[in-house]
Amino acid sequence: MTKLVQIFATRWGIIAVGAVIGILAPLLQKWGNPPNMGVCVACFERDIAGTLGLHRAAVVQYMRPEIIGFVLGSMIAAYAFKEFRARAGSAPIVRFMLGVFAMIGALVFLGCPWRAALRLAGGDGNAVFGLLGLIGGIWVGTLFLRADYNLGRSQSTHTTVGWLLPLTMLGFLVLMLMFPQVEGQDKSGILFYSVKGPGSMHAPILVSLGVGLLIGFLAQRSRFCTMGAIRDLLLFRQTHLLSGFAALIVVAFITNLILGQFHPGFAKQPVAHTMGLWNFGGMVLAGLAFALAGGCPGRQLFLAGEGDGDAAVFVLGMIVGAGIAHNFGLASSAEGVGPYGIPAVIIGLLACLFIGFTMRKRNA
Amino acid sequence: MSSIVDARGLSCPQPVLMTVKEIKKIQRGEIVVLVDTDTSKENVSRAAASHGWSLKSVEPDGTGYRIHISKG
Numbered sequence: 317m318t319k320l321v322q323i324f325a326t327r328w329g330i331i332a333v334g335a336v337i338g339i340l341a342p343l344l345q346k347w348g349n350p351p352n353m354g355v356c357v358a359c360f361e362r363d364i365a366g367t368l369g370l371h372r373a374a375v376v377q378y379m380r381p382e383i384i385g386f387v388l389g390s391m392i393a394a395y396a397f398k399e400f401r402a403r404a405g406s407a408p409i410v411r412f413m414l415g416v417f418a419m420i421g422a423l424v425f426l427g428c429p430w431r432a433a434l435r436l437a438g439g440d441g442n443a444v445f446g447l448l449g450l451i452g453g454i455w456v457g458t459l460f461l462r463a464d465y466n467l468g469r470s471q472s473t474h475t476t477v478g479w480l481l482p483l484t485m486l487g488f489l490v491l492m493l494m495f496p497q498v499e500g501q502d503k504s505g506i507l508f509y510s511v512k513g514p515g516s517m518h519a520p521i522l523v524s525l526g527v528g529l530l531i532g533f534l535a536q537r538s539r540f541c542t543m544g545a546i547r548d549l550l551l552f553r554q555t556h557l558l559s560g561f562a563a564l565i566v567v568a569f570i571t572n573l574i575l576g577q578f579h580p581g582f583a584k585q586p587v588a589h590t591m592g593l594w595n596f597g598g599m600v601l602a603g604l605a606f607a608l609a610g611g612c613p614g615r616q617l618f619l620a621g622e623g624d625g626d627a628a629v630f631v632l633g634m635i636v637g638a639g640i641a642h643n644f645g646l647a648s649s650a651e652g653v654g655p656y657g658i659p660a661v662i663i664g665l666l667a668c669l670f671i672g673f674t675m676r677k678r679n680a
Numbered sequence: 681m682s683s684i685v686d687a688r689g690l691s692c693p694q695p696v697l698m699t700v701k702e703i704k705k706i707q708r709g710e711i712v713v714l715v716d717t718d719t720s721k722e723n724v725s726r727a728a729a730s731h732g733w734s735l736k737s738v739e740p741d742g743t744g745y746r747i748h749i750s751k752g
Binding site (some may be wrong): 399406544 | 688690692694696697714717719723727730
């Protein structure tokens, strides 16, 4: 009989991983990342979309090494423990669209579930609306899951399929090194760089990359997933993943207290707005999309590192979605929702409901 | 005679959902669950245990696993 559960996938293992992330994310903020944004998968993929020129919102353009590290760190862990399996073919276009809508929802709230946790741990009361929305969206997802919603089987496939997103991430890293940021310049070679705003706030490249690789490794081993944490509680009354997510929040809160990064309140919170209804609504959309796609945005990066080509497609959907969001005025700012953010959330919800209702199979 | 649950290629939480459905359907007996990732193997094993089913064996099966659970 093969060894059943390796140490990081045990209850204490995932709690330890949550705790490590809860220390490292606030530290990344201390070392230069934006406030209450030590790690944000949605914001950081949006920043990558910016540096690539997929949108021209000047304040959010930077090649975030954390995202690169998440994929490559996970890949290293998967290979080290013989878990790399190239697989693909489970409704990729649907996953792509779910990624687009997940990003739109997240950008209306101004964060993914990881950032919602960190905002909460930083004292941002607006994050409560976001977390409630996340729970609501995931809950709707569980209704579909109970009704036999599924995107169909993926198949084992050529190794190259599983390598393409990690190689792309490596390519992004090479681009960043070839066209490094130049002080005061908004462009370096082909890459766009923020001169001010959140995109200009970042920890040193090697620190971001190193932390990203470590988190990628640990998250792959522990199967860390912020959406699954809520989903499994609602669907199965299982608290395994939740214990990791809770550890992240609690330890991040303590770390913020120690580092002087805890500022409770609702008004003037960093990179946040106070429109409670749309903080809620944006995350309902994001939560539903993550639930329908089988993983939070971090988990999709870790899966992509393990060779999951369908997760890779979701990641690309999120990056393209960020470009769309900023080009069409869907993303929020500190002042509130963007010009077309509200209709975008409604359209996104309709699209996700359509996908959820129609993609049900009687026998999977 | 065991029931077979083929969860290969399905994203989480399908493998657990299918296993729990079968558990609730047959109440006792033997179930063989086929999965193709380590994550699914861990999730199914954990779910079976939380429903009071015992793990008889977990064997490598191609690139995946055959999980044999039983109750009663």
